[in-house]
Amino acid sequence: MPYFDAASSAPLHPVARQALLAALDEGWADPGRLYREGRRARLLLDAAREAAAEAVGCRPDELVFTPSGTRAVHTGVAGALAGRRRAGRRLVVSAVEHSSVLHAAAAHEADGGTVTEVPVDRAGRVAPEAYAAALRDDTALACLQSANHEVGTEQPVAEVAAACREAGVPLLVDAAQSLAWGPVAGDWSLVTASAHKWGGPAGVGLLAVRKGVRFAPQGPADERESGRAGGFENIPAIVAAAASLRAVRAEAAAEAGRLRELVERIRVRVPELVPDVEVAGDPVRRLPHLVTFSCLYVDGEALLHELDREGFSVSSGSSCTSSTLTPSHVLRAMGVLSEGNVRVSLPPGTAEADVDRFLQVLPGAVAGVRERLGAPAPAAAGGGEASLVVDAVGRRCPIPVIELAKVFGDVPLGGTVTVLADDEAARLDIPAWCQMRGQEYVGERPADRGTAYLVRRTS
Amino acid sequence: MPYFDAASSAPLHPVARQALLAALDEGWADPGRLYREGRRARLLLDAAREAAAEAVGCRPDELVFTPSGTRAVHTGVAGALAGRRRAGRRLVVSAVEHSSVLHAAAAHEADGGTVTEVPVDRAGRVAPEAYAAALRDDTALACLQSANHEVGTEQPVAEVAAACREAGVPLLVDAAQSLAWGPVAGDWSLVTASAHKWGGPAGVGLLAVRKGVRFAPQGPADERESGRAGGFENIPAIVAAAASLRAVRAEAAAEAGRLRELVERIRVRVPELVPDVEVAGDPVRRLPHLVTFSCLYVDGEALLHELDREGFSVSSGSSCTSSTLTPSHVLRAMGVLSEGNVRVSLPPGTAEADVDRFLQVLPGAVAGVRERLGAPAPAAAGGGEASLVVDAVGRRCPIPVIELAKVFGDVPLGGTVTVLADDEAARLDIPAWCQMRGQEYVGERPADRGTAYLVRRTS
Structure with a gap:
């Protein structure tokens, strides 16, 4: 295990x-x-x-x-x-x-x-x-x-x-x-x-x-x-x-080299195997044994449970896995996506086969969580209203981003979507989604209920 | 051991x-x-x-x-x-x-x-x-x-x-x-x-x-x-x-009873076997496994070494065994003798034979330390000067008390001995010696060098 x-x-x-x-x-x-x-x-x-x-x-x-x-x-x-x-x-x-x-x-x-x-x-x-x-x-x-x-x-x-x-x-x-x-x-x-x-x-x-x-x-x-x-x-x-x-320390040089390659394999393969993933952290100047990535439209805790059922013990900086329901201060300071976050840190002696099995299991685990959450399929060209409002107040990460993505295809180029949300993770994840999707994040302002996040469609 | x-x-x-x-x-x-x-x-x-x-x-x-x-x-x-x-x-x-x-x-x-x-x-x-x-x-x-x-x-x-x-x-x-x-x-x-x-x-x-x-x-x-x-x-x-x-806890009742008796044996036998000993602490309302006694004219650290050589590990509240060279604050608060102090605390399972061997070894260990320090024999009736001064400045416990005892027989009834000392333990041990010996402790006053402790011969 x-x-x-x-x-x-x-x-x-x-x-x-x-x-x-x-x-x-x-x-x-x-x-x-x-x-x-x-x-x-x-x-x-x-x-x-x-x-x-x-x-x-x-x-x-x-x-x-x-x-x-x-x-x-x-x-x-x-x-x-x-x-x-x-x-x-x-x-x-x-x-x-x-x-x-x-x-x-x-x-x-x-x-x-x-x-x-x-x-x-x-x-x-x-x-x-x-x-x-x-x-x-x-x-x-x-x-x-x-x-x-x-x-x-x-x-x-x-x-x-x-x-x-x-x-x-x-x-x-x-x-x-x-x-x-x-x-x-x-x-x-x-x-x-x-x-x-x-x-x-x-x-x-x-x-x-x-x-x-x-x-x-x-x-x-x-x-x-x-x-x-x-x-x-x-x-x-x-x-x-x-x-x-x-x-x-006696084993450090050899083990660091070995784990560095296994982590590199995860860094390269995960974005190939799983759509809408962001790998975080410096790709070169890094610890040999540790890698973190975040998956759009995924509930971190649900993904951890899924991976635990498959026998993999990993941790997460997603808000849903913290006692305070806020995303990790590290991901926040970096300004990267926090939803569906997974940290993999390999202990010395980790077998190559286990890393490969992790890569086999991960895509299905992510897809399963996305499906249960009703995550959107890739957006088609929209021709609808120029300005939409999505009310996600009271809903937790990753739902506000999922709701945004669901309707985004409905607005035309130049149109906007306003997401109303009161979950702390939205502040980090909506801009991160825009960056990953190449859309414009206009900004946030206080709303009657929660905060209003404004996104403009540019592609 | x-x-x-x-x-x-x-x-x-x-x-x-x-x-x-x-x-x-x-x-x-x-x-x-x-x-x-x-x-x-x-x-x-x-x-x-x-x-x-x-x-x-x-x-x-x-x-x-x-x-x-x-x-x-x-x-x-x-x-x-x-x-x-x-x-x-x-x-x-x-x-x-x-x-x-x-x-x-x-x-x-x-x-x-x-x-x-x-x-x-x-x-x-x-x-x-x-x-x-x-x-x-x-x-x-x-x-x-x-x-x-x-x-x-x-x-x-x-x-x-x-x-x-x-x-x-x-x-x-x-x-x-x-x-x-x-x-x-x-x-x-x-x-x-x-x-x-x-x-x-x-x-x-x-x-x-x-x-x-x-x-x-x-x-x-x-x-x-x-x-x-x-x-x-x-x-x-x-x-x-x-x-x-x-x-x-499962063994506590039986073991407490057994150790209480072994400690009682030490409490009773030590003053019988070793002259000039004071046993400290409440004889009845006490922990079952712990007893402390102090030996006049004895250097606590030397006694611990002596007992360690014989295979017994005990501790001490004497000033010479502390990093600050002051007697234990507990003995000080009680106002009891601190020199030659030994604490015996028996772990569960202590064998009766070991306690008996301790009682066999202790008198020789104390006598050896006393002999090396030149401790006095019991005082004879004195007929000398009415007032003597002993200079023990710069000397550590138990020397000031030993010097006091050495000359005490030389003063007549009603006469006094003044001990000059700058060791902290003297403040506790000179009054304690007076109490054990039935002599009058008059008091202390600052002296040019150290403190002057005044003792009057009353028996």
Whole structure:
């Protein structure tokens, strides 16, 4: 049963399992104690720290283990901001950071700080010049992911790190998606990561803070992990995390090459096999194992269920699959279609045959969902009214776009369709539909009920 | 090799190990995902929550899993204080809480809040009336441990909970040391605990918040664990924690009875076998498995090393074993001797023969340390000068007390000895020596070098 959601959580690596088992017997005691069980635990912890630091590319005393990647980000952002309080209270982030970074930014804003969001292009990438321009005298900290978790686009971390160094601003790099493949490039100040993304166990994050970076841990004091990650150390999991990081790194070059080709196959074949699909993210500067595409006129959750029934586990950034019923902030920032969104992220060892079977299954799954939703056939030349209004208020993604497409063939060239909708996804998906179809998106305005989106037929 | 420091961390329970292994294969995926691996993880998490809630005595939706007991306390204190901000900013704690509670209190004070510390008696117990008197209109939260982690004394939690309920103040009970033995008594509002104290794995704490208790999680938002414990859920460890809590509870009544007798044996025999020993804590209202005693004229760290060489792992609240070189705040609040302090906490299954061997080894270990430190023989009748000064500035515990005892026989009845010392432990241990010896402790005053402690010979 192929699991294609490694970007959420990777299955436990066999080396992690083995190391965890061994460390359960040797590493359960308090490493702060002087008796033999404590000394044994301390030795394991020290060895794990050395191994992890080597993989990160830092000194062991620059690295602490946190209870999760989220915790590493929250601790890192809060500590670096507080350490640079004198410089100012501005935090710079990219618009497509992981929610843990954006939530830390929101908390900073709620506490009176300022947040500047650097936009991305349609591939999800920040421009180094735009990032550099956002750095100001009062900037306390900058954050940039090494690669995006939803679309796989690699960010220009080394260039941005150089700009930050020039401006005297520390850069925190969230390397959660990339650390399995290699160390973070460039002159970073802080790095965060999460073990269960590389096949380590849950319960372990990494926070590396370069010597010389001002850092003031927030919250109640605790002497463990250099005062940067309170609570009893989870040594068996830490040992397993470090061992599996070494193991995946040893296989990284070969596995990256293999998965890159499988992902390339998906990137090329999906638009050939499925009509009205948009593949998102940078085609070249990307993670080797991850690809995202969106299907017009498709309900993301229904498609996920369909694929799950066929044995494929994937995730989605569509609004219908989120608890807030809004499309993924990443797709929104990129301005790409969000309906029928599917993220495929291949764990190491993924079989070629499973990818091929996915490509066999996908067209039928998409067609089935479209049929049940009453998605339109390709539009014929219209000769009807010059201006139509479609009322999709109260209807959820992808229905507003389906209703638009259904009537679009009825208006003549130069005619318009107004879609009334109150679903958040419409704001992203109606312009995206226009771009995919080569039609003109005129704009939106508030309506009595919901929002009115205006589209003009140009072809 | 007997490990007698269960209060720091208990060896992994066999049931925890088994459950962890099974859950590693079934519980590594994201429980927020809809595909089969996610659904399996969710089922495991839900089942673990139900089992843990039953053991705590709350509803499953009142309980969240945190990455550690420390984290449960920090989150619980901060969330409850923020939820009651309108009532006021006063936090009431006992003087002998775990450092995680006191550190949370210090953070609250640093943030502009107020902290009231309720003192304890010589047995380490708060008086319910004194606790009730500390509750005021502006009290936002009260904290009381179920039982003390250093001396084992049980606190009057049910009475204090009733007083809190009467005053309309929520009570947070840190049950880290007692949850293995049974649920918390009385009408509490919040309970915290830590799995590795009951033989569960590291990386799991519990936070229960009764419905109706105002609670506002602090820090960056995160949707996991009802928004109360951010970061990817550590499901294998959570499953193991819940399973082992059930298992230790099933054995609790029988094992408590057995360990209570072994501890009683230590309480009775140690003062018979070792001269100049003070056993701390309530002899009856106490944890079944824990006992603490202090030995005059003994360096705690040296004694721990001695016992470790003999194969016994114990801990100590003596100043020389702490990173800050101050005696444990618990012993200080109780006003008992801190030098040569040893805490014995027996894990479930401790063999009677091991306890007996400990009692055989201890007298020689103490005598060896005393001999190396040049501890005095019992004092003879003195006829020398009426007033002596001992200069122990720059010398660490237990040297100031040893120097006092060495010359004490030289002064006549009614005469005095002044000890000059700058070691923090002297402030606790010189009065404690006077109490044990039946001599009069007159008081302390600042001296040119360190502090002058005045003792009068009365017998």
